[in-house]
Amino acid sequence: MTFLTMSLLVWAASLLAGFLGALTGLGGGVVVVPLLAVLFHVDLRYAVGASLLSVIATSSGAAAAYVREGVSNVRVGMFLEIATTVGALAGAAVAAHVATGAVAVVFGLVLLGAAGVSLRHPARERGLVAPPERIARALRLDGSFPGPGGPVYYTVRRVPAGFGLMFLAGGLSGLLGIGSGALKVIAMDDVMRLPFKVSTTTSNFMIGVTAAASAGVYLARGYIDPGLAAPVVLGVLAGALLGARLLPRIRSHVLRLVFAAVIVALAVEMLYQGATGRL
Amino acid sequence: MRQWTDERMERFIGGLLRIGVLLAAALVLAGAVVFLAHHGGERPDYRVFRGEPRALRGVGGIVREALALDGPGLIQTGLLVLIATPVARVAFSVFAFAAQGDRAYVVITLVVLAVLGFSLLGTGP
Numbered sequence: 001m002t003f004l005t006m007s008l009l010v011w012a013a014s015l016l017a018g019f020l021g022a023l024t025g026l027g028g029g030v031v032v033v034p035l036l037a038v039l040f041h042v043d044l045r046y047a048v049g050a051s052l053l054s055v056i057a058t059s060s061g062a063a064a065a066y067v068r069e070g071v072s073n074v075r076v077g078m079f080l081e082i083a084t085t086v087g088a089l090a091g092a093a094v095a096a097h098v099a100t101g102a103v104a105v106v107f108g109l110v111l112l113g114a115a116g117v118s119l120r121h122p123a124r125e126r127g128l129v130a131p132p133e134r135i136a137r138a139l140r141l142d143g144s145f146p147g148p149g150g151p152v153y154y155t156v157r158r159v160p161a162g163f164g165l166m167f168l169a170g171g172l173s174g175l176l177g178i179g180s181g182a183l184k185v186i187a188m189d190d191v192m193r194l195p196f197k198v199s200t201t202t203s204n205f206m207i208g209v210t211a212a213a214s215a216g217v218y219l220a221r222g223y224i225d226p227g228l229a230a231p232v233v234l235g236v237l238a239g240a241l242l243g244a245r246l247l248p249r250i251r252s253h254v255l256r257l258v259f260a261a262v263i264v265a266l267a268v269e270m271l272y273q274g275a276t277g278r279l
Numbered sequence: 280m281r282q283w284t285d286e287r288m289e290r291f292i293g294g295l296l297r298i299g300v301l302l303a304a305a306l307v308l309a310g311a312v313v314f315l316a317h318h319g320g321e322r323p324d325y326r327v328f329r330g331e332p333r334a335l336r337g338v339g340g341i342v343r344e345a346l347a348l349d350g351p352g353l354i355q356t357g358l359l360v361l362i363a364t365p366v367a368r369v370a371f372s373v374f375a376f377a378a379q380g381d382r383a384y385v386v387i388t389l390v391v392l393a394v395l396g397f398s399l400l401g402t403g404p
Binding site for chain 1: 288289292293294296297299300303304307308310311314315318319320321322323325326327328329330331332335336337350351352354355358359361362363364365366368369372383384387388390391394395397398399400
């Protein structure tokens with residue numbers, strides 16, 4: 001295969017990954033790495049480097065569209081970014097010292113978790129206001145977003161647990177080159193009890209900053225190959241923009257099932273190849 | 280001067296992110312075209328990890344390659360712009376929180392900026 005053929009094929013695969021990632025809310029990175037490793041036999045380090053950059057591109061691209069709605073919580077995002085960026089640096093440091101087979105196995109397990117998350121029933125809004133908690137009040141994390149009948153106020157809960165989960169999310173992002181969007185939403189939605197809309201947009205905001213923290217390390221280590229990263233970044237970005245545009249018009253239930261099946265298949269492949277030392 | 284309300288800050292950040300992504304995508308695309316025009320017929324080998332040449336690992340080397348209109352150099356420059364976009368967002372937030380008189384969040388944001396700075400500048404080969 002020549003560079004030209006490979007670039008076109010990788011671009012097309014990345015486009016599909018970005019498209020499905022946007023429709024299911026999981027992001028493209030989670031599929032791009034196993035696709036590159038399993039289908040194109042790319043070394044896991046190059047795959048992770050290219051994927052990480054596509055994660056920054058989609059996060060920034062999508063955040064640019066979301067921020068105008070004014071629902072993300074800047075303070076929650078910034079405070080939790082301390083945890084995700086430090087976690088990302090730790091993850092990138094670990095990545096340099098473990099065998100790629102072990103990274104592949106962790107990746108397979110995370111894929112299985114992501115498949116489970118993608119099948120969860122989406123957002124049911126709960127009662128938004130619980131008694132304010134001391135840490136959240138001290139950090140002024142409680143917020144509001146514009147609703148149909150004026151601003152909707154909400155309180156933020158269990159800040160330390162959320163902060164801890166964010167460190168883990170950052171670590172996985174730095175180790176695997178993914179956005180860890182699913183884990184970030186779980187931390188904010190299920191643990192800190194932010195409204196779902198606020199969790200998703202704030203998470204999207206944070207993903208780019210988290211990924212930038214480990215991207216610097218990857219670049220310095222030579223993990224980021226321009227010939228591979230170019231089609232991946234351009235493909236995932238185009239796919240994600242397309243997916244976001246079509247999202248309101250597509251019935252996503254069947255798509256979720258298909259996507260979950262694809263992810264499980266990729267997970268099994270990563271586990272097998274990782275455990276037998278082929279990756 | 281108008282106040283930097285949370286809402287106005289978010290709108291400005293939205294514009295910043297859009298410009299960053301568009302510029303990065305344009306540079307990467309231009310670099311890919313130049314690269315494929317010269318090397319499109321050669322065979323890639325990504326099975327074995329060799330690591331990028333030193334010139335493509337740091338800011339100085341990348342910009343030098345890009346100014347020579349070298350394909351990989353242009354792509355890496357686009358990728359640097361991409362990485363710099365969220366960093367610029369954090370840097371701007373320091374200023375915006377300061378304008379709001381929110382000292383606690385100026386400190387929190389500076390901590391995030393310091394971690395990012397360490398990653399980009401402190402971990403060289």
